[in-house]
Structure formats: C-alpha cells, structure tokens
Amino acid sequence: MNAFTTTGLPRALCVTGLLSMLSLGAPIALAQDAPVRIGLMLPSTGTYAALGAAITNGFKQYVDEQGGMLAGRKVEYFAVDDESDPAKATEKATRLIKRERVDLLVGTVHSGVALAMARVAQNTKTLMIVPNAGADELTGPLCAPTLFRTSFSNWQPAYAMGKVAAERGHKTVVTLTWKYAAGQQAIDGFKEAFEQAGGKVAKEMTLPFPNVEFQPFLTEIAALKPDAVFVFFAGGGAAKFVKDYAAAGLNKSIPLYAPGFLTDGTLEAMGEAGEGLLTTLHYADGLDNDKDVAFRRTYAQTYKLKPDVYAVQGYDAAQLYHAGLSAAGGDVRKQDVIIKAMENATVDSPRGRFTLSKAHNPVQNIYLREARGVDNKVIATPIEALADPARGCNM
Ligand code: PHB
Numbered sequence: 001m002n003a004f005t006t007t008g009l010p011r012a013l014c015v016t017g018l019l020s021m022l023s024l025g026a027p028i029a030l031a032q033d034a035p036v037r038i039g040l041m042l043p044s045t046g047t048y049a050a051l052g053a054a055i056t057n058g059f060k061q062y063v064d065e066q067g068g069m070l071a072g073r074k075v076e077y078f079a080v081d082d083e084s085d086p087a088k089a090t091e092k093a094t095r096l097i098k099r100e101r102v103d104l105l106v107g108t109v110h111s112g113v114a115l116a117m118a119r120v121a122q123n124t125k126t127l128m129i130v131p132n133a134g135a136d137e138l139t140g141p142l143c144a145p146t147l148f149r150t151s152f153s154n155w156q157p158a159y160a161m162g163k164v165a166a167e168r169g170h171k172t173v174v175t176l177t178w179k180y181a182a183g184q185q186a187i188d189g190f191k192e193a194f195e196q197a198g199g200k201v202a203k204e205m206t207l208p209f210p211n212v213e214f215q216p217f218l219t220e221i222a223a224l225k226p227d228a229v230f231v232f233f234a235g236g237g238a239a240k241f242v243k244d245y246a247a248a249g250l251n252k253s254i255p256l257y258a259p260g261f262l263t264d265g266t267l268e269a270m271g272e273a274g275e276g277l278l279t280t281l282h283y284a285d286g287l288d289n290d291k292d293v294a295f296r297r298t299y300a301q302t303y304k305l306k307p308d309v310y311a312v313q314g315y316d317a318a319q320l321y322h323a324g325l326s327a328a329g330g331d332v333r334k335q336d337v338i339i340k341a342m343e344n345a346t347v348d349s350p351r352g353r354f355t356l357s358k359a360h361n362p363v364q365n366i367y368l369r370e371a372r373g374v375d376n377k378v379i380a381t382p383i384e385a386l387a388d389p390a391r392g393c394n395m
Helices: 011-024 049-066 088-100 111-123 154-168 183-196 215-225 234-249 267-274 288-302 309-326 335-344
Strands: 037-040 073-081 102-108 125-131 147-149 174-176 199-206 228-232 256-259 278-281 362-372 375-386
Touching: 049 234, 049 288, 049 309, 073 088, 073 288, 073 309, 088 102, 088 111, 088 267, 102 309, 111 125, 111 147, 111 183, 125 309, 125 335, 147 234, 154 183, 154 228, 154 256, 154 278, 154 362, 154 375, 174 183, 183 199, 183 215, 183 228, 199 215, 234 267, 278 375, 288 309, 309 335
Parallel strands: 037 073, 037 102, 102 125, 125 147, 174 199, 174 228, 228 256, 256 278
Antiparallel strands: 278 362, 362 375
8 A cells, every 4th residue: 555645644644633633523534625646657758758748738738727626626646657668557557556546547658558558447447548549449349338538549540541542543552550559450440441442452561669760661662662651650750750751752752641640749850751741630730619729729838839639639538537527526436427427428629529439439520631831731521420430349
C-alpha cells in the first residue's frame, strides 16, 4: 500500500488526525472530498514523446476549464512514461492501479502498450480511456464495459484513404510501415477499401518499430514504380520518412498517402518536404466549428503550441469522463452509472460532435486534408459518421 496519502502526509499521521477530529466533533473528510485519481500512462520519451505531451496538455486543458475539478472534485494526476515499450506495460499499468489506486487509467499512444494496459485494467475492473492507440482489438475482441476510446481504430482513417486512393484513379499501391499492430492494421484497413474498389496492393513492406533506416525501401519503391505509396508512420519517424521520400525524389513521381498521423504535429519538422501531402483523419485544421475555435485559441495561449489531433483526443478523454462522473455525482464507486452516462454521451469535440459505438469507439467523420505550410487543411469529407466494424466484439 502507498505509504503516503494524497495530501503527502504519512498515512499513520492521517489516521491520528482523523481520530482527533472525531473526538473534537469536527467534520469527517469523506471519500467524496478526496481528489479523483487519474493515471496518465503515456510516452514522454522516444519517437512518440510529443504525442504523449499533446494528450496530457489536452486532458489538463479540459480539467482547467472546469476550474481544475471534474464533477466538483479536485483532480490528482499520476503520470508514468510508458516509453512506447510493450514489454514494460503490464508492470507500469499494474503499479498505477495497485499502488497509486487510480480511479481512471488514461493511455496510451502505442497500440502494443495499450493492449497490455487494457488486459490489466480489465482484470482489475478499472475504468480505462484510450486517448490515441488505434489497436482494432480494443473495440473488437477485447471490448469491455470498462474500456472506452476517444480516438479512432486503426481501421478507420486507413479505410477512408483506401477509398480516396481508388477514387483518384490509382490501380497499384506499395505499402510501408513499422511492423506492429498499428501499422499492420492500417495497411489492412487501406487494402480492404482499395481492393474492394478494384485496386491492388502489389507489395507490403515493413521495418521494426521505431527504426528510421528507410533507404533500402525507397530504392525498392523506385524500382517497383507503383501508382502510389501508402504508409503508416507517426511522430519523429514520420518527419524523417517524408524528408527521405522527398530527398530520394520520389515525391515528384509517386504520390504518397497515409492516415493523418503522418503529418499531424510534424509538418514544421518536415518543412518543404511535407507540402501538398494528402492524408485522412478524424481531425483537421480549418474545421472552424465554435468548439474548435475556442479549443485552439486556449491551447495556443496556454501551451504556446499549435494543437493537433492528439491534443483533441486528450481533451475529449477528459470530457467523456466528466460526463460519466457528473452523472454519478462525483462518486467514483458508482461505476455502472459512470459507464452508462459515458455510453450515452455526445462529446462536443473540436473535431465535431461525436457519439460512441456499442463497442465504445467514436463514430466520426473522416476528413481528407492537404498539407499547406504548417496546416493540414480540410478539403473534403470522404466518409461521414464512420463506425469501426468492431469485428469480434460481443458486448
Ligand atoms: C498506435 O500505435 O496505435 C498509434 C501510434 C501513433 C499514432 C497513431 C496510432 O499516431
């Protein structure tokens, strides 16, 4: 058990204090008055470090907008760097749940890490919100009443890009990604729509996560001469890939497509190499709904950073939990009430309002965006209200 309380006082001291309050007839501090304990298990090092920071910023922005409280309760954060390392995930999630006794587990970016977290959360019946990781299983075979996602499934934006690539007249595509759940599921989603529409994925290439030695693959793409290339990369690795693609001269001859993680939060680092890239995602610059305008203004003022999809997903994780906790009058023990309210919530997201599917994944528009300067400008909405098929979810 944690030797220290949320106030930082040794536990023994607190028991003594409580007993003396009782004898003096002072009001007893109820569990209800203690802060809500939020575990933020996100990457703060490695290729996904900036993504973890944006999610944290977004989550805290929403809480700060509620005066630092959720459903009338103060919030205490317990942050852990998951290092995007699945091998360390079970131990780190267990520590947050067992030692820090978090009421809500928020995480993470990397699909492999999130899958391990979800198993620990499920075994301990801990409420968990995924603010990024797209692993299809989380809202598929591993779906659970206590597991929610405010981001996307890997299938969603990739499937939309398969449709767009086919509509743009491409017939053969070569794919490249890191070899782990997110990349492989993105390729599968793209291929499903692209091949349904008559296209052909001629070759699927992978490299281990988070390697950035792209040269041999670029040489092979140049030799294969497909109509287009589809990739899944994100964070630091995405910026490096796009720069290498341009340096090899491939951007002049073979169009490059990807889910929008390729260009969200990375355009500045890409410079000229990113200009004009077309990507699909559930967020974009220039959506210009009232919520988005206010969200972006506050985010830029508070963090001196441009908001991106990760910040939005973190903000919405806090919003979703707030909807649940409010219905329970701030009582974290009323898990059934919290879950029901979260299931029925309409989240007023900067991406546009969304609801959750039966499997607890956002049903959302997928936008086609074009990189212009440091913006991913929305140019079309290829699929409205897209729900993940939730294959294997029995809920
Ligand atoms: C994932 O591992 O699911 C993942 C990571 C980074 C992204 C998107 C998905 O930008």
